[in-house]
Amino acid sequence: MPVRRITVTESFAEIDLGERRARVDYATIPGARWSRARLDALRDALQAAIDHRVARAALPDGDPDKAADPARGERLFWDGGDLVGRAAVVESVAFDGAKPVLALRRAR
Amino acid sequence: MALALNDFSGAETGGLEETSATVGTPSAPTTNPRSGARAYRLAAGDAIEFAPFATVADAGTDYVVGASVSFDDVTPAAAVPFLSLREGAAEFLRLELTPGGDVRVVDANGATIRTITGPFTAAAHHFVEIYFQHSASATVEVFIDDASQGSDSAQDLTDAGTFDTVRFENAAASAATLDVDDYYLKSGATAAADRFGPVEVFGYQAWPNSGTDNGSALDVGTWDLAGETPLDASAGHIVSYTANNKNGSADSDGTGGGPSGDPNIDGDSNIKAAKWVFHARRTTGSNSAPFLRYGDTGATTDSGDILTTAFADYFFLSETTNVPSSSQFFRMGGGKGSGGRDVEIGEMWGMLLHVPVGATTKTLTGSLEAALQKQRTLTASAGAALQSGRTRTADANAVLALLRTRSAGIEAVLSAVRGVDAGLEAALRDTLSRQLGLDAALALARAGVVNLDAALRRLETRGAGLDAALEAARSAVAALDAGFARETTVAATLQAAVRATVIAATGLDASISEIGLRTATASLGAVLRATAIAGAALSAALEFARETSAAADAALAGTALLGAGLDANLDLPFAPAGTRTFGHGEDRDQVITAGGRTFVVPAGNRKH
Numbered sequence: 001m002p003v004r005r006i007t008v009t010e011s012f013a014e015i016d017l018g019e020r021r022a023r024v025d026y027a028t029i030p031g032a033r034w035s036r037a038r039l040d041a042l043r044d045a046l047q048a049a050i051d052h053r054v055a056r057a058a059l060p061d062g063d064p065d066k067a068a069d070p071a072r073g074e075r076l077f078w079d080g081g082d083l084v085g086r087a088a089v090v091e092s093v094a095f096d097g098a099k100p101v102l103a104l105r106r107a108r
Numbered sequence: 109m110a111l112a113l114n115d116f117s118g119a120e121t122g123g124l125e126e127t128s129a130t131v132g133t134p135s136a137p138t139t140n141p142r143s144g145a146r147a148y149r150l151a152a153g154d155a156i157e158f159a160p161f162a163t164v165a166d167a168g169t170d171y172v173v174g175a176s177v178s179f180d181d182v183t184p185a186a187a188v189p190f191l192s193l194r195e196g197a198a199e200f201l202r203l204e205l206t207p208g209g210d211v212r213v214v215d216a217n218g219a220t221i222r223t224i225t226g227p228f229t230a231a232a233h234h235f236v237e238i239y240f241q242h243s244a245s246a247t248v249e250v251f252i253d254d255a256s257q258g259s260d261s262a263q264d265l266t267d268a269g270t271f272d273t274v275r276f277e278n279a280a281a282s283a284a285t286l287d288v289d290d291y292y293l294k295s296g297a298t299a300a301a302d303r304f305g306p307v308e309v310f311g312y313q314a315w316p317n318s319g320t321d322n323g324s325a326l327d328v329g330t331w332d333l334a335g336e337t338p339l340d341a342s343a344g345h346i347v348s349y350t351a352n353n354k355n356g357s358a359d360s361d362g363t364g365g366g367p368s369g370d371p372n373i374d375g376d377s378n379i380k381a382a383k384w385v386f387h388a389r390r391t392t393g394s395n396s397a398p399f400l401r402y403g404d405t406g407a408t409t410d411s412g413d414i415l416t417t418a419f420a421d422y423f424f425l426s427e428t429t430n431v432p433s434s435s436q437f438f439r440m441g442g443g444k445g446s447g448g449r450d451v452e453i454g455e456m457w458g459m460l461l462h463v464p465v466g467a468t469t470k471t472l473t474g475s476l477e478a479a480l481q482k483q484r485t486l487t488a489s490a491g492a493a494l495q496s497g498r499t500r501t502a503d504a505n506a507v508l509a510l511l512r513t514r515s516a517g518i519e520a521v522l523s524a525v526r527g528v529d530a531g532l533e534a535a536l537r538d539t540l541s542r543q544l545g546l547d548a549a550l551a552l553a554r555a556g557v558v559n560l561d562a563a564l565r566r567l568e569t570r571g572a573g574l575d576a577a578l579e580a581a582r583s584a585v586a587a588l589d590a591g592f593a594r595e596t597t598v599a600a601t602l603q604a605a606v607r608a609t610v611i612a613a614t615g616l617d618a619s620i621s622e623i624g625l626r627t628a629t630a631s632l633g634a635v636l637r638a639t640a641i642a643g644a645a646l647s648a649a650l651e652f653a654r655e656t657s658a659a660a661d662a663a664l665a666g667t668a669l670l671g672a673g674l675d676a677n678l679d680l681p682f683a684p685a686g687t688r689t690f691g692h693g694e695d696r697d698q699v700i701t702a703g704g705r706t707f708v709v710p711a712g713n714r715k716h
Contacts, residue, residue: 002387002421004123006133016123018387019419019454052418054392060448062394065417076416085389085418091129096153096280105129106159107420 001106002087022049034095043093052085074107112167115160116292116461119146120311125421128159140287142176142233143308147289155277160293163423167296172303174237175291179284182228183209186281195269216264224257239300242271249300312458314362347453355443360458373434374465382431383459384424390415393448401441403430
């Protein structure tokens with residue numbers, strides 16, 4: 001799993017990916033309490049921060065992934081108009097009473 | 109399938125790269141490593157998982173999993189299920205630390221297989237290994253610090269799924285901190301002896317000799333900066349191959365590199381495997397078939413086209429191929445063909461699985477080296493002996509010819525011996541026949557002895573009867589003797605009476621002539637009284653004599669009867685000569701009591 005370190009505080013969650021960090025401030029997630037919906041929203045925000053997304057239209061001519069979905073499982077696939085590279089999956093986000101708890105796994 | 113090492117990790121990347129999943133905020137600090145520089149740290153509620161077959165395929169049951177664990181509190185407030193083996197999310201084998209400080213082994217149904225009493229001390233690493241079968245009737249044996257804690261069989265260790273996950277975790281309710289280090293997993297095992305024992309994991313990441321030092325030039329990037337701290341791609345600290353048909357590598361030969369020069373590595377035979385880890389990606393563009401390169405300073409292997417556009421971690425593991433020896437370094441890099449896709453490498457790590465030399469291993473190694481030297485000496489001797497043997501082969505052939513000539517003579521002798529053998533066989537058959545005759549005669553003799561024994565017993569019975577008859581006869585003779593004595597006494601009395609009568613008559617004659625008539629009359633009266641007394645005595649004597657005579661007659665009749673019995677006994681058969689040797693009868697006097705009297709029968713008077 002391309003994660004060096006995971007940091008979760010009462011104000012943000014950050015996933016250190018080595019070459020960069022995927023960070024989400026809770027303040028950017030609508031809602032004040034950790035409802036299920038808000039936890040899911042945090043999960044989606046973290047996943048988006050992890051993903052490497054390139055518009056297919058921006059791919060160089062001659063790139064095979066521009067013409068066809070590479071369909072390499074969760075690791076490289078088309079999502080709408082984008083080519084998505086995903087190394088880690090945010091499986092779930094729970095709340096332990098004090099702060100969110102992240103469950104991550106390696107993309108398959 | 110053959111025994112295979114599928115995975116190992118010692119947190120030496122400094123991060124969570126080698127894990128397949130996490131829960132919470134586990135980390136890999138330098139706080140409490142067992143070997144190498146780091147260990148995984150799990151706070152309350154944290155978990156890490158490994159996908160052991162993601163790199164090396166599962167060789168099938170049986171399995172060995174090992175890892176070092178350290179709790180800062182070995183009596184946690186709540187049970188800590190610290191090691192869990194799973195089929196996806198389904199757990200089929202678990203070890204948990206109880207609040208009492210014991211370790212419980214739990215099966216797929218949540219049932220306790222075994223409880224290990226107080227095996228851990230606080231804040232100290234303990235190496236736990238489990239040899240197990242993934243089946244519904246499995247054998248499982250837990251080792252702690254290389255010591256077996258007991259084996260259990262016929263245990264349910266499956267949920268009918270595929271074993272794919274090794275999970276270390278700390279309970280949310282626990283206040284203890286759990287450190288995990290030196291994890292490994294093997295498949296295709298056949299016995300608990302297939303485990304490694306306590307292993308060590310060392311990581312090497314110092315790549316100072318980048319660029320032109322190794323193979324083709326690395327076109328861009330500064331390998332010297334590929335340190336353990338994650339680097340920021342935006343800062344340009346990414347090794348990248350951007351030109352067509354470029355490739356290269358770097359060696360882990362910087363300060364702190366290895367394994368060459370690492371004092372922890374105590375021999376090539378103790379290096380069990382190598383693991384190469386890349387944090388890398390490719391760019392977009394036409395396909396240049398980008399690849400990763402890994403191996404040792406002797407040889408390398410290039411991967412296939414596996415990179416994607418997102419930075420990900422790539423793992424290569426080998427027990428044999430291109431595993432650095434103790435005098436080599438890791439060599440890692442990458443390259444591309446012709447095309448738009450470049451290779452970008454953020455980080456590289458070389459990991460070594462090592463089993464430290466124990467006293468036993470050292471001893472065995474010394475013995476093996478000595479044996480090897482002896483083997484070499486013996487090989488040289490064997491070579492010389494072989495040459496000598498060839499020389500002697502010619503001699504042996506000559507001897508063989510001579511032996512063949514003599515073989516004919518031996519065969520003739522053998523034929524004669526066979527003739528003798530036939531004669532011996534006939535003699536043997538005759539002897540056996542005679543033996544059968546002797547056996548029959550012996551049986552007959554034994555029957556005769558039985559009959560003689562019976563006759564002897566009858567003779568002994570009749571001898572006792574003869575003894576009694578003899579005694580009765582003697583008693584009768586004694587009675588006759590007594591009767592004769594009494595008759596003698598009576599006769600003497602009668603004679604005295606006659607003499608007195610004669611004397612009285614003489615006196616009467618004298619009185620008549622000398623004293624006168626009265627005197628004579630008085631004397632006559634006295635004589636008459638004396639005569640009457642004598643007559644009474646005579647009558648009594650006669651009566652007694654009659655009684656004695658009757659007794660004598662009776663005794664004579666008894667004696668005649670006994671004589672008849674004696675005659676009858678005298679008709680009994682005498683024992684054959686030699687019969688007394690069977691132990692019946694003894695030559696001694698016999699004492700008989702009859703009629704209040706005791707008689708001694710001398711041995712010579714007895715009939716046997």
